Amino acid sequence: MSETHSGATVPGVGRVLVVIPTYNEADNVSTIVGRVRQAAPQVEVLVADDNSPDGTGAIAEDLARSDGRVHVLHREGKQGLGAAYLAGFGWARRRGFDAVVEMDADGSHDPRDLPALLAAAVDADVVIGSRWTGGARVVNWPLRRLLLSRFGNLYARLALGMPVADATGGYRVYRSSLLDLLDLDSVCSQGYSFQVELCRLAHRAGARIVEVPITFAERERGASKMSPLIVAEALWRITGWAVDDRRTAMRRGWRAVTVGQDRWP
Ligand SMILES: Nc1nc2c(ncn2[C@@H]2O[C@H](COP(=O)(O)OP(=O)(O)OP(=O)(O)O)[C@@H](O)[C@H]2O)c(=O)[nH]1
Ligand SMILES: [Mg+2]
Numbered sequence: 001m002s003e004t005h006s007g008a009t010v011p012g013v014g015r016v017l018v019v020i021p022t023y024n025e026a027d028n029v030s031t032i033v034g035r036v037r038q039a040a041p042q043v044e045v046l047v048a049d050d051n052s053p054d055g056t057g058a059i060a061e062d063l064a065r066s067d068g069r070v071h072v073l074h075r076e077g078k079q080g081l082g083a084a085y086l087a088g089f090g091w092a093r094r095r096g097f098d099a100v101v102e103m104d105a106d107g108s109h110d111p112r113d114l115p116a117l118l119a120a121a122v123d124a125d126v127v128i129g130s131r132w133t134g135g136a137r138v139v140n141w142p143l144r145r146l147l148l149s150r151f152g153n154l155y156a157r158l159a160l161g162m163p164v165a166d167a168t169g170g171y172r173v174y175r176s177s178l179l180d181l182l183d184l185d186s187v188c189s190q191g192y193s194f195q196v197e198l199c200r201l202a203h204r205a206g207a208r209i210v211e212v213p214i215t216f217a218e219r220e221r222g223a224s225k226m227s228p229l230i231v232a233e234a235l236w237r238i239t240g241w242a243v244d245d246r247r248t249a250m251r252r253g254w255r256a257v258t259v260g261q262d263r264w265p
Contacts (some may be wrong), residue, residue: 049086
């Protein structure tokens, strides 16, 4: 693992680490890292690779050797997006980064949107690069994926009461000051429900969540890791959290009636 270079900062935000989780992204990793460095030269990049059989980790290692602002976290094996991000957050916090960016490796998240996300982070704890707010564009996504994302977000918003249009999106900035407040050890999601879970934790912690419209494009190269299992995990976890929230609200209401303390949230 390479050492960090302290140095340039993003005005109003500080030192920023872009975490890019990878599993079999050999066709994409060089391009995405290069595009991030070009679009936002002040940031550093951490590729969090789950020992990809296609050699993504070795390619990332080469990139890190030739650019001191690029780093690699080699993990033992495929453990899901959530686990890779949590490891990346820990890596960033141990090295004193002020903000962490989540970004996919496959080019769906355009690094040219990063400056706008970072600018919004000056006055926010979480910035979501949103596909579903005014001004956003979704390019080349099959109808099946569009519907899944729309339905997933509608369900998350209604079930969890979060005022967020794109709670499943994975292009985000988190201020480290917020991550320090969240109980990340409690996070149980492995797949994409990780994004919803973090959104819920941030919302419950009273975080300032801002959405910035992005241009989202379908991956051009490499294989998708999306699976019915990942969709099922998101559905049952969101349902479980919604049930928990309602149970908690009912308990509080019951206590308010019987003891005269506490109030509905
Ligand atoms: N480290 C790590 N990265 C993962 C894992 N699963 C997915 N990723 C990465 O997470 C990002 C998002 O995964 P994608 O396969 O693009 O998922 P998606 O965007 O929902 O689906 P497609 O764009 O259709 O492929 C990519 O950079 C993947 O390489 C994992 O288990 N471990
Ligand atoms: Mg993708």
